[in-house]
Amino acid sequence: MTDNKSPYQKRENSAAAEVVWHKQLVSPARRAEIKNQKAACIWITGLSGSGKSTIANLLEHKLNADGYHTMLLDGDNVRHGLCKDLKMSDDDRTENIRRVAEVAKLMTDAGLIVITAFISPFRDDRKIARELFESGRFVEVFVNTPLEVCKERDPKGLYKKAIAGEIKDFTGISSPYEKPDNPEITLDCASKPAKETTEILYKLLKCTHIAL
Ligand SMILES: Nc1ncnc2c1ncn2[C@@H]1O[C@H](COP(=O)(O)OS(=O)(=O)O)[C@@H](OP(=O)(O)O)[C@H]1O
Ligand SMILES: Nc1ncnc2c1ncn2[C@@H]1O[C@H](COP(=O)(O)OP(=O)(O)O)[C@@H](O)[C@H]1O
Numbered sequence: 001m002t003d004n005k006s007p008y009q010k011r012e013n014s015a016a017a018e019v020v021w022h023k024q025l026v027s028p029a030r031r032a033e034i035k036n037q038k039a040a041c042i043w044i045t046g047l048s049g050s051g052k053s054t055i056a057n058l059l060e061h062k063l064n065a066d067g068y069h070t071m072l073l074d075g076d077n078v079r080h081g082l083c084k085d086l087k088m089s090d091d092d093r094t095e096n097i098r099r100v101a102e103v104a105k106l107m108t109d110a111g112l113i114v115i116t117a118f119i120s121p122f123r124d125d126r127k128i129a130r131e132l133f134e135s136g137r138f139v140e141v142f143v144n145t146p147l148e149v150c151k152e153r154d155p156k157g158l159y160k161k162a163i164a165g166e167i168k169d170f171t172g173i174s175s176p177y178e179k180p181d182n183p184e185i186t187l188d189c190a191s192k193p194a195k196e197t198t199e200i201l202y203k204l205l206k207c208t209h210i211a212l
Pocket of ligand 2: 046047048049050051052053054055117153155188189190191192193194
């Protein structure tokens with residue numbers, strides 16, 4: 001019963017004073033232990049079209065093949081359910097990332113290795129997400145693909161629409177993307193193939209963050 005202190009308790013503006021934290025007999029570490037793994041949140045950030053979903057999928061596929069219990073949260077999918085009330089204003093993006101980080105935290109408390117793929121354009125929002133996790137349990141992955149390359153790829157035709165003014169608040173065009181200052185890893189997804197960058201990320205995770 002060592003791991004009962006919650007990061008929730010450390011945060012400002014958390015629950016009302018009347019809401020008390022209930023200690024639990026089974027710790028997050030124990031939940032991961034019976035799965036024979038270490039829980040972690042692999043937070044993938046980058047521009048639209050940078051390769052977040054591609055890398056996240058390849059990574060989950062590899063970890064799953066190794067027998068890890070994983071979960072993938074992807075921006076496009078989450079915005080169909082949990083966050084379908086949110087749009088793309090700065091405030092809505094902040095709320096989107098807050099919810100996703102809380103869900104990822106719950107899932108890591110359940111012992112899972114969670115991979116998230118969200119643009120998550122604001123440094124402060126990513127910092128708040130990181131602060132939910134114990135040291136070493138949050139791995140920020142910057143998918144570093146230049147805007148010009150993303151525009152050229154334009155897999156969903158969104159840049160074309162954004163440039164034509166048909167989509168407002170579009171990241172990189174009419175809404176900012178703040179690059180991570182100090183991510184655990186930066187992936188060069190412009191000149192290296194997705195399989196290669198995924199392998200680099202996979203090796204880092206296996207050697208450090210999820211190594212038993
Ligand atoms: N205005 C605007 N700007 C950026 N992206 C847009 C926009 N409108 C819709 N989309 C689509 O929404 C996906 C991004 O959702 P996220 O939840 O990852 O965004 S954020 O983290 O809240 O900024 C994003 O997915 P990816 O291309 O996979 O990044 C787009 O498909
Ligand atoms: N090296 C690479 N890494 C990742 N994606 C790449 C790479 N080269 C080309 N692509 C293509 O770029 C597009 C990236 O789209 P996606 O993974 O959905 O990005 P995001 O989730 O960041 O919007 C895909 O069509 C993918 O096949």
